[in-house]
Amino acid sequence: MSSKVARALRIVAAMTVVVSLVGAGYLGRSPWIVVLATPALTLLYALGKFRQWQMAWRAGGLKSIGLGVLVALPIQLGLGYVFYLIGRGLASLVAPAPIAALGAADVLAVGLVFLVGLAFSLAIIKLEGNAMGTRDAWAAPVADQAAHPTDEVELDMDPRPLTPETFFKSPGYWRPDPLREAMEGRGKRVAKPALAASELEIAAAEKRLGFPLPESLRALYRMLDGGYVGALYVPLKTGPGPVYDDWRGAFSIDYSSLSPLKDLRTVRAHYEDFTDDPDDIPAHADTLLVLQSRYGDMTLLDYSRPGEPRVSIVDFDKSGDAAGIAFETFDAFFQALRRPKEEKPRPFDRELFRSKPLGDLPRDGRATAFWGDANHPFVNMAKGRDDGWHPKAMADDALINETEARIGAKLPEVIKQLWRAKNGGDVAYRFLMDGPDVEFEPFEELAPMEYAVTLAELSRRIDFSPGEKPWHESIAEADKLVVLNARREALVLLDFRREGDPSLLVVDDFGASGIDNARAFDDIDAFIGKLRKFERSPLLPSPL
Structure with missing residues (x-):
């Protein structure tokens, strides 16, 4: 009900402003009345886009607001003159009135229209806030807000951290399907390996690779020996907004999987599949362990320094080296991971x-x-x-x-x-x-x-x-x-x-x-x- 009343008030408020400007032109008030009204029109416009301007304030403070005002002022000035000239055109067809000088009555009229519009705007904000079930949005957290006013959220991120239990989405479609193979028959026996990796399998993989895996990564493999993790992102800045530029896909976003133990290998081994030119192989390739890759886009464990490996996400096809986004530990990387909210299906019959x-x-x-x-x-x-x-x-x-x-x-x-x-x-x-x-x-x-x-x-x-x-x-x-x-x-x-x-x-x-x-x-x-x-x-x- 609140949202319906708010929509009705929006229409009434907009018509009040339009009729006032058309009326000013029709009655022959001074054209300067539009210039006088422009700041008030801009403020009313901002109140009409209240939620978007709030996002701009949280993300960029006064700078974002100032830039938004600089864009809105000339637009409101132009629209004001369009409606004023419509009024002048109507007057010329009916009863042309001479142009009057700007006076106190004009200032009073602009102030009155502004107060009426302000009352409507505040009522609309209150009603829409009730309909959304929100608190005072000025007190909302900074994280996950847009860096500029926008009518559309590009990436609606779930703010909740992942847990080992919510990390995997499924074992992954790359796994063999023993039930299908066994159903087909063909006279051969079919192996059905366990979905989770054992301690012996993890130790064997570490021995083959020559690197100890972080304990938290080992724990994930004990739950599932690699698998589909879904769309996961890490932030590229503090207080990222709901825009793609503020986030980086993890685990090669098109594949969105953690590789099984048997497929873990170094960047050098990965590149030697298609080149034997040393100049094509990235630096420190022997100490970079690939957790997932899509061509040169890789999520890596970096063992190039003593101690626990860092996690790096880099696209070698673009950067040519390991200069990407990095996390000091796998735990820090895991804590930064976020998953987009699941979209609710749009209602239809x-x-x-x-x-x-x-x-x-x-x-x-x-x-x-x-x-x-x-x-x-x-x-x-x-x-x-x-x-x-x-x-x-x-x-x-x-x-x-x-x-x-x-x-x-x-x-x-x-x-x-x-x-x-x-x-x-x-x-x-x-x-x-x-x-x-x-x-x-x-x-x-x-x-x-x-x-x-x-x-x-x-x-x-x-x-x-x-x-x-x-x-x-x-x-x-x-x-x-x-x-x-x-x-x-x-x-x-x-x-x-x-x-x-x-x-x-x-x-x-x-x-x-x-x-x-x-x-x-x-x-x-x-x-x-x-x-x-x-x-x-x-x-x-x-x-x-």
Whole structure:
């Protein structure tokens, strides 16, 4: 409510100023009245942009305010004369009035308009402050404010420091996917290494590199042997504002990952991949350890001096040496790291951007529509191996019978119908609407029928890391769970552990909780019929 009243007052305040200037021209008041009114107009303009001018004050003090005033004064003077001349033009069409000399009445009128505008402005500031739920913004902290007045925040940084628990976002997509490899089979055993590094692995990496890692970095590797950390930045100045010029991306912002122990190496080893010219290799290359790199943009541990290594972030392609931003210790670097705030999705009617449920289509067209026209990733990967084998384009009776014999169970009719239309691949109808504000994506793809395997058999194809119990030993009746897809830690399974038709299980984080937190759908046919696809009308605005 406060924001609506504030908007209405803004309109009234603006119209008061405009009408006053047009009226001055219409009544033939002295043109000098615009010059007299310009400081007042500038102040009212500043109050109208109160939040932006506050940011300028915090970031640059009087200097920023002074520069802003020097820019605003001539603009307000020009606008004032535009409205004054509009009034003169109207008067010439109706009843031309002679130009009067500037007098006390003019000064009084300007003062009155200013006071009215000031009252409106203060009321607007109060109402907008209430709507935002803010305190007196003059008392807000300096950090994370813009260096100049701006209507748009370029980089809205979360002021909270990172912790070891919030550092990693995921293990990273560069890791091998043992579940996918084991599901494909091909007669080879698949290694499933632990996600975290052991003390022995850390010590072995230090011995190979010839450098001891900082203890806080070792602790991160004990949590996860490298991985995706997301967009992380370090400040380039004290009290950085929400602008890109005040921040520097860490961990090669396009990659945003900490390298696993096996990939740690020196800058010299990195450059020797593509050059043997000593002049191309940066100084101290043997004592600079690369934590992440994107071409010459690197985050480094600098062992070129005694004691604990510094952390340097440098782009050798631009600077040619290690002169970049540096931190005295890894702890200091870690404490400086900040992550941008997650953007809240802009509200839009999700119903407008999802198709009707698959079950609303004619029955004979549902199977083909379910898959869509996307390329078949499993076929493409099989062809890329060039070993002469790839999945069938569509499941036939022979493949269905062979699959059922292998898994020891009869497939549901809806599964056979779908795979007869296309033997696995990317799924078009993959969104489930549980309500107007609840959306769930059970899967993006489903494997070909040749890949379908019981969880027990999948487990037996894998060499687990020491201390990790195989799934066929830890999950009851794993031989009655049939894997339709495995991608990282996400699984889609048919559950034959009960009498009658199987249910469908969708697992988001199999590594952390097994199937304990799986979403179960007892009626697979009804579940498939409720799925929708993304289908935005070209006549509708983008949700982004």
